[in-house]
Amino acid sequence: MLKFFWGPMDCGKSTMALQMNYNHARQGRNGLVLTRIDRSLGPQVTTRIGLAHEAIEVTDDLDLVALVRGRWADGFRVDYLICDEACFYGVAHVEQMAELVDRYDVDVFAFGLASDFRSCLFPAAQRLFELADEVCRIQVEVLCWCGRAGLLNARVVDGVVAREGARVVIGDTADAAEVRYQVLCRRHHRTGDLGPG
Incomplete structure (x- = not known):
């Protein structure tokens, strides 16, 4: 099964991804945890x-099917993938997720934002x-x-x-302190109103 869990910043996507990994591993399933631009x-x-x-960093040239097949060749069973920050993956990675589910019976659980700071869908999320x-x-x-x-997500x-x-610009880090993100309702995202403060 290919499942996509989405929501704005601060809704617990990464927390849920780690909880799901824990729950599956606890039942004896073997999985891989992946991320991009954490x-x-x-x-x-x-x-x-x-x-x-710990996670495997998803790069543009990483083939998820080849990754799983390589692990199998090394004797490591892979029952599922946890794909955090999936909105930042390439569209080809999403196609590979579907192939893993349909051809190899590997469950894929993807977590990410739906839209960027302009409120446009990320290609991978779409x-x-x-x-x-x-x-x-x-x-x-x-x-x-405002409640x-x-x-x-406003940049x-x-x-x-x-x-x-x-x-994609990473914010809220020591290297990019002048850039931060704030969750807003649609009205205040459109007007650019960050509230009192």
Whole structure:
């Protein structure tokens, strides 16, 4: 089964990914944890609440099918993949996820944002919406500063909501302190209102 779990920042996607890995491993299943452009800037899945797990970094040239087949050739059974930050993967990676499910009976659980800071779908997220057997919005409530449901991730540069720029910029890290992200409702994302403060 290919399942895509999505939601805005702070809704617990990475936390849920690590919990799912734990639950499957506890039942004797063997899996691989993968990520791309994690906030830690390292090959690991990290959460805002302090959990972390080593992971395989997904690069443009990594073939997920070849990765799994290679592990099998080395005698390591792979029953499932946990794919965190899947919105940053390539569309080809999503096609490989579907192939792993359909051809090799490997379950794939993908976690990520749906849209970028401009509220446009990430290409990989769009393909996951199109191909996944199940698409699940993560239901941990995230609020805008006004109290409405937080739906969109605003990129804030020098205190202003950015409307242009590279699709992916890591923020909230020591190297990029002038860039941060804030979850906003649609109204305040459109107006660029970051609230009192």
